Amino acid sequence: MVFRSTALVAVILGSLAAPSWGQDTPISAIDWLSDSVRAPAPQREQIIIAGPTIDTITTASLDDVKMDGVGLIPAADIGLPSNAWGSSSSADIAAAFATLTGHGKTPLPAVQDFTMTLLLAELAPPSDSTRDAELFFGRIDALLALGAIDQAQALLERAGPTTPELFRRWFDVALLTGTENDACAALQTNAELSPSFPARIFCLARNGDWSAAALTLDTAKALNFITDDQDALLARFLDPELFEGEAPPNVPSVPTPLEFRMFEAIGEPISIVGLPRAYAHSDLRPQTGWKSQVEAAEILARAGTISTNRLLGIYSANTASASGGVWNRVRMVQDLEAKIKFGDAAAVDAILPATYVEFQSVGLLPALGAMFGSDLAGMTGLTTPEAFHLMMLSLDYETIARDHPQTTAFEAGLAAIAQGNVPTEIADDDASRTVAVAFGSTDLGPFAPLIDDGRLGEAILTAMAALRPEGDMVDAGAALSFFRGIGLEEFARRAALQLMILRPSQA
Numbered sequence: 001m002v003f004r005s006t007a008l009v010a011v012i013l014g015s016l017a018a019p020s021w022g023q024d025t026p027i028s029a030i031d032w033l034s035d036s037v038r039a040p041a042p043q044r045e046q047i048i049i050a051g052p053t054i055d056t057i058t059t060a061s062l063d064d065v066k067m068d069g070v071g072l073i074p075a076a077d078i079g080l081p082s083n084a085w086g087s088s089s090s091a092d093i094a095a096a097f098a099t100l101t102g103h104g105k106t107p108l109p110a111v112q113d114f115t116m117t118l119l120l121a122e123l124a125p126p127s128d129s130t131r132d133a134e135l136f137f138g139r140i141d142a143l144l145a146l147g148a149i150d151q152a153q154a155l156l157e158r159a160g161p162t163t164p165e166l167f168r169r170w171f172d173v174a175l176l177t178g179t180e181n182d183a184c185a186a187l188q189t190n191a192e193l194s195p196s197f198p199a200r201i202f203c204l205a206r207n208g209d210w211s212a213a214a215l216t217l218d219t220a221k222a223l224n225f226i227t228d229d230q231d232a233l234l235a236r237f238l239d240p241e242l243f244e245g246e247a248p249p250n251v252p253s254v255p256t257p258l259e260f261r262m263f264e265a266i267g268e269p270i271s272i273v274g275l276p277r278a279y280a281h282s283d284l285r286p287q288t289g290w291k292s293q294v295e296a297a298e299i300l301a302r303a304g305t306i307s308t309n310r311l312l313g314i315y316s317a318n319t320a321s322a323s324g325g326v327w328n329r330v331r332m333v334q335d336l337e338a339k340i341k342f343g344d345a346a347a348v349d350a351i352l353p354a355t356y357v358e359f360q361s362v363g364l365l366p367a368l369g370a371m372f373g374s375d376l377a378g379m380t381g382l383t384t385p386e387a388f389h390l391m392m393l394s395l396d397y398e399t400i401a402r403d404h405p406q407t408t409a410f411e412a413g414l415a416a417i418a419q420g421n422v423p424t425e426i427a428d429d430d431a432s433r434t435v436a437v438a439f440g441s442t443d444l445g446p447f448a449p450l451i452d453d454g455r456l457g458e459a460i461l462t463a464m465a466a467l468r469p470e471g472d473m474v475d476a477g478a479a480l481s482f483f484r485g486i487g488l489e490e491f492a493r494r495a496a497l498q499l500m501i502l503r504p505s506q507a
Helices: 005-009 060-067 090-101 109-120 134-147 149-159 166-177 180-189 197-206 212-223 228-238 257-265 277-284 291-302 308-315 328-340 343-359 366-379 385-392 397-403 409-418 428-438 447-454 456-465 473-486 489-502
Strands: none
Touching: 005 328, 005 343, 060 134, 090 109, 090 134, 090 456, 109 134, 109 149, 109 166, 109 291, 109 456, 109 489, 134 149, 134 166, 134 257, 134 277, 134 489, 149 166, 149 180, 166 180, 166 257, 166 277, 180 197, 197 228, 197 257, 212 228, 212 343, 257 277, 291 308, 291 328, 291 489, 328 343, 328 366, 343 366, 343 385, 366 397, 366 489, 385 397, 385 409, 397 456, 397 489, 409 428, 409 489, 428 456, 428 473, 428 489, 447 473, 456 473
16 A cells, blocks of 8 residues: 655645544543552652752653553555554544544444554654554553454563553463463562562462462452452362352353453363453464354454365364354355366355355354355356456455456446546445446545644544444445545545445445
């Protein structure tokens, strides 16, 4: 992607009020994180008995201020200037990321991918950045909300999890990725971190010091530093045989990662259904049953946080022994993969419509296109319209559109958009009409005031929030023109194709 700075000098008439990114809800740590460490006790103020009055001087570590700029992907690699955040406030950017990644959100896959890229980008901190690193924590929490725990772990390790707020997140990510021994070792050696009693007891046990863990539990209970439910869980974690035959402890409605792992350790694993996406990673481990692995992979596929190869590998790992629900999709994937490999176009045409409908009904149509779109393009003799739709959902959409014949007005429109052209032939539906108009313009539209105010990154986040399959098409069209206007052409094409295909009236 290439960012065309010349577009920024365009003066667009009209106005757009600065977006209110959750002003009534402060950005804070995700509420399912463990209370694994306590903040250090505040230092006592020094009292000066006598002397001249001196203005207060506020200092901040340069490294702390720069934490908001920590990233894994250079700005140049994503086609944006390094100062894209500009004069935006850290709180507004963090709230915008929270809006895009919140639980239950179903943005376009292109939006999911670019959101992930921006969360990991190494961009200069916004002008109001302080040692509180509000934007950095907002980015980490957005990654956790997406279930992108490997990326969150890498970003935390890049920053160095040496403060309580950083370590709290790193500790929980380690619990979910199965690397808690490293986190417990760090907790033991970092004197600045004061572990909570549950975290201290858990880590003492993980390090093999069961006697010290039991003594710490007794102390915590005597001093009322843990709840009755925590005591019941920790006691069983330390000596499960002692409670054999008794009812398990009460399961919290949303367990922390620490509670989640301890319930698993006592033989009472908690279902990931209804839990934040990050918990799905625990069911991808080899020791988990195959059905649970498939369900977890589908959760992460909807959020765009699992690779296509891994998803296909999990679908293909075994032979379904039951029917209905997830087993239907397993059979469909295996059947489609086999028929594509055999080159049987007639057989693919026969099974593709039902497969398409099934995956569309559970929000996995983009995943189906990512898995098979390019392979379908290599076949000859396919006649179902679903085949071309899936081809346009693959990453090879531009090449396929240039080389593959189109048989309907809708397909012709898709092919034109895939090649960056204004469609001359379109279907009679709102998405096709809106996209055709948008691709005839590079108008920055309602996003121009944000850019004029030095808030390019915030304008991009605002425009991405408008690109939803079920959203307002006028807003979506303005967003597509804007992205073309600032030179994010590849993103605009992918988003437009997905908008046309995934629009409820079309899909």
